Amino acid sequence: MFRSARHAGAAMNTVPEDFADRRVVVVDDNRNFQQVMRVMLRSFGFRRIDVIAEADHFLGHLEHHHVDFAFVDLVMTGTGGSRQAGLSLIRAVRRSPVVVNRAMPMVLVTGHASRGVIVASVEAGADHVLAKPVSPHTVLGCLKALKGSERSYGRGADGYFGPDIAEARQRLERRLRLSEGRRPEAPHATSLPAPAAGSGRPYPVPGFNVPVRDESSHFLD
Template sequence: MNPDLLRARLLLIEDHGPTAETLQAILQAIGFSRISHAGNTDLAFQMLEQQPFDIVLCDFNLGATNGITLVRNIRKPGGIGNPNVPLVMITAHAETDRVAEAQAAGVDDFLVKPIDPETLTRCLATLFDRSRSFVKTKTYAGPDRRRRHAADNPERRQADRQTASSVPQNKWIVPPKS
């Protein structure tokens, strides 16, 4: 695992205590040492406003406010925290509509519980090594949800009827202070 990735500040948003403990143990075993935990979206909003995070792992079901609402509040321009932070949605339910909703909200990846260490390691390493291009529109800032490159179809942006400006590749790890 890349040492820069292991220095990342990671926010885990999970309301089920035993699952949160298991995920924290897996992350620590992988080598992460800067892990914060929020058990609900209210606490997550506060934490995101108070300090920057390099990675967010968020459960889909978080009680009254679900993880999709949190992701949308992060991804919208002027929202909470860093709109370019890598977001991984975790859930016990992998229905196609749930995955599509998470992708439309702006998650970078989607993992189904139970999550094993190898899958989580591969997911986080991929986010670090091959992050997706980011776009910014009036209502959305985050990973480009289109799987094809704009050069593949130059007419696509015109068809979307919404201009987007490209943001440089997601360089989200903040170097440690000397």
């Protein structure tokens, strides 16, 4: 992690993206990481930055505010937190009918980016994964992918609305095969249907662009 929030801001020298009117939420109970993310996001042009330290406050916040991006830590130890709190929160958001922006991209942030965590994040409905320690380059690259890539979300019978899980599994499997020197299998039909007619345009959703290695590796952009 960065030595200080000041170091984080100084490390980013770029023209701000068009993020001034976008709301971003950082869900993490580590004060140093909260401050690093605040400084970093401000340097990208964000002016509406919410920081939530308690896992059980996140869903309520989304029920009252239109949030454009969310960075969710995997491990939180406060009220409502656990070693898998981030995955539980993402699962809950993807199935909540009262979240204001159900097409909100969610990024799982973790210092434990094993293959198992990556697979679990796909199943939970995360759009992207970032491994700690983060850098301005990887965070900004992630945001650009979230903002610029077009891919329709899928719906599930249990109320799920989010990235097409079957499609995400296929992309992850292709990366696994490529990282292991195996030939990727041909794509096949996904199991989740596309959004129902009249649900609007395709939403900006990135792919999982983290290299997959082994259980002990970090998965970085």
